[in-house]
Amino acid sequence: MSEATVSRVLNGVGPVKEETRRRVMEAAKQLNYVPNALAQRFARQKSGNLGVILPLLPKVNVFSTYYFSEILSGIGHTAKHSGYDLLMLFREPGEPREYANLFRTQKVDACIILGAQNIPTDYDALEELQLEGHPFCLINQRFDGKPYNTVDADHRMGSFDAVTHLMQQGCQRIWFLNGPPVFSNSLDRLEGYRQALEAAGMTFDPDRVLAGNYSRKSGYAHAEAFAELIRTGQADAIIAANDRMAIGLLQGLKEKGVRAGADYALVGCDDSDGARLTDPPLTSIAVPFYEVGSEAASRLLGTLAETEPPVPFTVKLPVRLVARASSEV
Amino acid sequence: MSEATVSRVLNGVGPVKEETRRRVMEAAKQLNYVPNALAQRFARQKSGNLGVILPLLPKVNVFSTYYFSEILSGIGHTAKHSGYDLLMLFREPGEPREYANLFRTQKVDACIILGAQNIPTDYDALEELQLEGHPFCLINQRFDGKPYNTVDADHRMGSFDAVTHLMQQGCQRIWFLNGPPVFSNSLDRLEGYRQALEAAGMTFDPDRVLAGNYSRKSGYAHAEAFAELIRTGQADAIIAANDRMAIGLLQGLKEKGVRAGADYALVGCDDSDGARLTDPPLTSIAVPFYEVGSEAASRLLGTLAETEPPVPFTVKLPVRLVARASSEV
Numbered sequence: 001m002s003e004a005t006v007s008r009v010l011n012g013v014g015p016v017k018e019e020t021r022r023r024v025m026e027a028a029k030q031l032n033y034v035p036n037a038l039a040q041r042f043a044r045q046k047s048g049n050l051g052v053i054l055p056l057l058p059k060v061n062v063f064s065t066y067y068f069s070e071i072l073s074g075i076g077h078t079a080k081h082s083g084y085d086l087l088m089l090f091r092e093p094g095e096p097r098e099y100a101n102l103f104r105t106q107k108v109d110a111c112i113i114l115g116a117q118n119i120p121t122d123y124d125a126l127e128e129l130q131l132e133g134h135p136f137c138l139i140n141q142r143f144d145g146k147p148y149n150t151v152d153a154d155h156r157m158g159s160f161d162a163v164t165h166l167m168q169q170g171c172q173r174i175w176f177l178n179g180p181p182v183f184s185n186s187l188d189r190l191e192g193y194r195q196a197l198e199a200a201g202m203t204f205d206p207d208r209v210l211a212g213n214y215s216r217k218s219g220y221a222h223a224e225a226f227a228e229l230i231r232t233g234q235a236d237a238i239i240a241a242n243d244r245m246a247i248g249l250l251q252g253l254k255e256k257g258v259r260a261g262a263d264y265a266l267v268g269c270d271d272s273d274g275a276r277l278t279d280p281p282l283t284s285i286a287v288p289f290y291e292v293g294s295e296a297a298s299r300l301l302g303t304l305a306e307t308e309p310p311v312p313f314t315v316k317l318p319v320r321l322v323a324r325a326s327s328e329v
Numbered sequence: 330m331s332e333a334t335v336s337r338v339l340n341g342v343g344p345v346k347e348e349t350r351r352r353v354m355e356a357a358k359q360l361n362y363v364p365n366a367l368a369q370r371f372a373r374q375k376s377g378n379l380g381v382i383l384p385l386l387p388k389v390n391v392f393s394t395y396y397f398s399e400i401l402s403g404i405g406h407t408a409k410h411s412g413y414d415l416l417m418l419f420r421e422p423g424e425p426r427e428y429a430n431l432f433r434t435q436k437v438d439a440c441i442i443l444g445a446q447n448i449p450t451d452y453d454a455l456e457e458l459q460l461e462g463h464p465f466c467l468i469n470q471r472f473d474g475k476p477y478n479t480v481d482a483d484h485r486m487g488s489f490d491a492v493t494h495l496m497q498q499g500c501q502r503i504w505f506l507n508g509p510p511v512f513s514n515s516l517d518r519l520e521g522y523r524q525a526l527e528a529a530g531m532t533f534d535p536d537r538v539l540a541g542n543y544s545r546k547s548g549y550a551h552a553e554a555f556a557e558l559i560r561t562g563q564a565d566a567i568i569a570a571n572d573r574m575a576i577g578l579l580q581g582l583k584e585k586g587v588r589a590g591a592d593y594a595l596v597g598c599d600d601s602d603g604a605r606l607t608d609p610p611l612t613s614i615a616v617p618f619y620e621v622g623s624e625a626a627s628r629l630l631g632t633l634a635e636t637e638p639p640v641p642f643t644v645k646l647p648v649r650l651v652a653r654a655s656s657e658v
Contacts, residue, residue: 065398069398080385088416090415273394277607279607279608
């Protein structure tokens with residue numbers, strides 16, 4: 001007897017021969033069958049869960065609380081309205097990435113992956129999901145040449161706009177403080193920076209790219225050296241690849257008497273809550289994180305209803321520069 | 330045949346007669362039994378999930394992103410290390426609170442409830458859980474006289490310390506901007522404010538208590554009237570029941586040329602990320618939200634292993650005043 005037949009009988013749907021129905025019901029009775037949510041899901045071979053894989057958030061993390069809350073709210077809202085519950089799967093740094101097992105053991109029907117990195121362990125786990133045909137979607141990370149479902153924001157355009165804005169403010173020596181290259185976002189932002197400079201007939205100078213790790217501390221750490229660059233006329237502006245690094249840099253420079261929006265121009269990325277609180281308020285690239293989460297859930301759950309093998313989707317949502325006092329000079 | 334027997338056979342544990350084992354396995358075969366996570370959970374009558382019920386987070390919410398991320402990280406970390414997955418259950422404002430159904434349908438083995446309010450719908454749902462003996466724990470909300478498991482922070486002590494600190498700074502006319510009384514935290518904070526004034530031989534004046542709703546906007550809305558109170562010498566300090574209201578008030582007053590840490594003293598509650606970013610930085614009551622979440626998960630999951638009916642627990646974690654420039658006068 002096929003699984004599909006058992007499922008049809010237990011759920012009372014579809015055509016089933018009376019004799020077959022009787023045999024299934026008898027077997028079910030032997031097993032003391034109780035029609036509850038678990039049993040129904042077992043019979044349907046569906047969990048009713050949308051998995052969200054995300055790094056375990058200890059005190060220090062690549063995710064800001066703003067990013068995390070917004071994306072999760074967007075996913076949660078859409079999943080709820082599609083009849084799915086959200087199963088959160090926290091992944092620890094050293095842990096094996098056994099994503100395919102989540103599907104094999106039917107803990108999830110589909111899953112969204114946050115914070116994936118371009119490293120072999122992550123890559124292998126995703127490749128396994130893809131080969132076994134499990135529905136998943138990446139948020140804020142792409143793997144070049146791979147047909148993975150992806151929802152992202154247009155970070156390249158964000159940096160491009162930031163450079164253009166700074167040049168309109170009269171800045172000539174614009175630096176860039178980037179996050180680690182294992183995140184495709186970092187590469188996209190750097191690319192936008194390079195393109196904008198070249199579009200304006202200026203030279204891209206790799207020496208003007210500083211390395212941070214998306215933490216406030218890593219922005220703060222560059223303050224001393226960058227203060228010197230400003231004083232000696234080698235820098236008049238800087239774009240940080242997220243608000244936390246921008247805020248760390250702003251605070252570090254302020255302690256040295258070098259003021260954003262006066263002595264140099266500063267632009268962050270994310271337009272988080274914090275951008276409105278600093279002194280001066282921080283110019284930033286607004287990223288629609290809530291919509292990113294919502295779009296990922298909606299597209300991914302949509303593919304589950306399709307009968308044809310779904311075509312992979314790649315969504316890139318627009319970003320928007322929000323000008324505040326930190327970029328005035 | 331009892332459920333327990335079926336469960337013993339399917340999980341391969343405990344003593345079972347050979348004939349019984351044969352009959353169960355035969356029935357299982359008829360049902361095309363696949364030993365997967367769902368089936369095992371069905372057999373064990375356990376979901377392996379810790380539910381987290383929380384208000385759906387739209388763009389505006391009583392929860393700050395900081396509060397939400399920290400508590401959820403604490404719960405997630407502890408649940409993971411106890412072998413549980415986290416099932417997020419978003420609750421919409423008008424929706425019926427069918428919490429007991431989550432247990433009846435075996436979607437969760439235990440659940441943590443965030444953002445419960447002292448209103449009849451919430452109260453009835455909790456009473457139903459309690460009567461049916463389902464394991465649950467409230468975070469940051471108590472119901473007087475009810476033996477519900479609760480993990481909270483000592484918000485009363487927080488306000489008490491805030492008043493004491495302000496009096497040490499020389500403040501004499503200390504106001505209080507509170508959140509809605511449907512949250513027990515609001516009442517606790519107000520009580521601490523009252524107790525500290527009376528302990529210092531001062532009179533508690535209910536006219537000095539202003540009403541907000543924990544949003545930044547509701548703090549901002551009081552700026553105009555409060556500026557007047559400062560100018561006319563009727564107020565020299567204020568405690569806001571969360572940082573967001575404190576920050577709204579600070580910004581509103583600043584726009585009117587009235588500066589925290591100079592013209593008046595200001596204390597917030599939560600010690601969120603934002604408290605370090607304002608100008609001047611905000612004095613605040615640090616609440617160990619991560620530990621609140623972690624403690625709730627650990628205690629609640631601990632009760633599941635007990636064979637005796639568990640004794641209800643009430644945990645109150647200590648808070649700590651973090652003095653910054655906003656409370657200097």
